[in-house]
Amino acid sequence: MPLKWVLHWQPNAGTTVNSQIINEVTQVVESINGIKEGRWKATITFYKPLLRAGFGGEYPRDFLGIALPEQPNKYYLIIRPLRIVLEADSTITMIMEKLQSYKQRVSLNFEGFQYQLGDFQLRVGKVLPNQSENLRGIVMEVEYLPISSMEKARQIMEEFMTIWDQAVLKRALPGHFVHMEPNFGEFGLGDQYTSQHTAVQYAAVMAQLIATVQGRN
Amino acid sequence: MECVVQGIIETQHVEALEILLQGLCGVRREPLKVHEICLKSGPNLGAVPSEVRLICNLEQTEPTWTVRFVGGAMRGAGAEQLSVLVRTVIESKASKNVLRLFYALGYKLDHELLRVGFAFHFQRGTQMTVTVSSVNKMPQLHNTDEAVPVTPGIQLVEVTAPASSETYTEVASAVSSFCEYLAPLLHLSKPGISTGVVPTAAAAAASLMSDGGGTTL
Numbered sequence: 319m320p321l322k323w324v325l326h327w328q329p330n331a332g333t334t335v336n337s338q339i340i341n342e343v344t345q346v347v348e349s350i351n352g353i354k355e356g357r358w359k360a361t362i363t364f365y366k367p368l369l370r371a372g373f374g375g376e377y378p379r380d381f382l383g384i385a386l387p388e389q390p391n392k393y394y395l396i397i398r399p400l401r402i403v404l405e406a407d408s409t410i411t412m413i414m415e416k417l418q419s420y421k422q423r424v425s426l427n428f429e430g431f432q433y434q435l436g437d438f439q440l441r442v443g444k445v446l447p448n449q450s451e452n453l454r455g456i457v458m459e460v461e462y463l464p465i466s467s468m469e470k471a472r473q474i475m476e477e478f479m480t481i482w483d484q485a486v487l488k489r490a491l492p493g494h495f496v497h498m499e500p501n502f503g504e505f506g507l508g509d510q511y512t513s514q515h516t517a518v519q520y521a522a523v524m525a526q527l528i529a530t531v532q533g534r535n
Numbered sequence: 536m537e538c539v540v541q542g543i544i545e546t547q548h549v550e551a552l553e554i555l556l557q558g559l560c561g562v563r564r565e566p567l568k569v570h571e572i573c574l575k576s577g578p579n580l581g582a583v584p585s586e587v588r589l590i591c592n593l594e595q596t597e598p599t600w601t602v603r604f605v606g607g608a609m610r611g612a613g614a615e616q617l618s619v620l621v622r623t624v625i626e627s628k629a630s631k632n633v634l635r636l637f638y639a640l641g642y643k644l645d646h647e648l649l650r651v652g653f654a655f656h657f658q659r660g661t662q663m664t665v666t667v668s669s670v671n672k673m674p675q676l677h678n679t680d681e682a683v684p685v686t687p688g689i690q691l692v693e694v695t696a697p698a699s700s701e702t703y704t705e706v707a708s709a710v711s712s713f714c715e716y717l718a719p720l721l722h723l724s725k726p727g728i729s730t731g732v733v734p735t736a737a738a739a740a741a742s743l744m745s746d747g748g749g750t751t752l
Contacts, residue, residue, distance in 0.1 A: 367580060367581075367640075367641070368580070368581050368582050369579050369580065370579045370580075370581070370582070371579045376577065376641060377577070377580060377640070377641040378639060378640065378641075381640070395636060397636065397639050397640075400639050402632060402635060402636050402639055403632075404629055404630050404632060404633055404636045405629065405630040406602065406627045406628065406629040406630070406633070407626075407627040407628050407629075408627075409625055409626065409627040410602060410627040410629065412604075412625050413587070413602055413604045413625050413627055416585075416604050416606060416623070416625065417576070417581065417585040417587060417604065418581050418582040418583055418585060419576050419580050419581035419582075419585050419640070419641070419642075420581075420640065506632065514630070
């Protein structure tokens, strides 16, 4: 499958994300001839252990469940500190519910519009807590359709990002998109791109968003 | 949800059962070799203690994994009157690191089994599966090559059919009718209610073997 980079918006020091930035970013996409195609939505859910005696040092503090639009019948479970990513059918969410060992806590939706730009597909999205309009972050997926190898596509992805940065620079926005590539090898993933790579990138973006919020408080 | 009945048969009569099933189902048998790992939740984990099965299909070139949750049997006067057990079953295919994930979540190995035999998948009033397998235990952890039968000379027969809360009475009735055809060779009942081998098995098997299943029992 085509590879993609998932980037997150890093606000400049002293600034926060707001919906005006989304509007500006959308205008940047349109200024470089991106054609609007439709809506997309991914969801990350935090699962936390349910402990009978309130003590459980040996269990992970939480794990992430991720639903991606590119694989609507699949679901991804990630224990990030242990570098485990599991791909399962969506029915795994029903199994987790029946087991009653971990409970769904917070869910965050990543949603917005998709754009076609030659061989690239861009998805810009707001990060919103479930059933809330309280903007927590902005993400952008950059997908390069002709190539599946992460390494082979690296140069063209970097070139695209250079063009993108120049387009953004003109608008003097209070921040920029950051690409932090996780070490996929640690998760047992290879150079050929899969949806598990996407899930791992979303988990990394999630960690960055939390770090940004905590850094501000 | 599924409807299920189980029974046992002596290994010496399995060939006769296969001939009978072949005639009844009108489809070819499929080989069956699955490694089943039963996990239980660790101390204090979960609102209630829980159990989950990881099933590795060893028949395929690349083994595939399924997470299987089996819920409690349906209760009530209606369920009591049925000759089959109706229970919740949820399955999800998963990537091969699923055992590592469940260990990381705090699940512990309870026991593991290797089932070797064959299965028939067919339509007869409803979608049904019959499995005939020897159940083996492993003296060494995960070592399926050195598995030994739990009950030498005896094989487990299981008839299952997917159902829903709307259809289970019809499905149960279709399963019961099908079981009647097998009655001369083995008795099928709700799991946990062992009825042993049937006295007519040897004669029925001899009859089937002599004419290849052409005689109506």
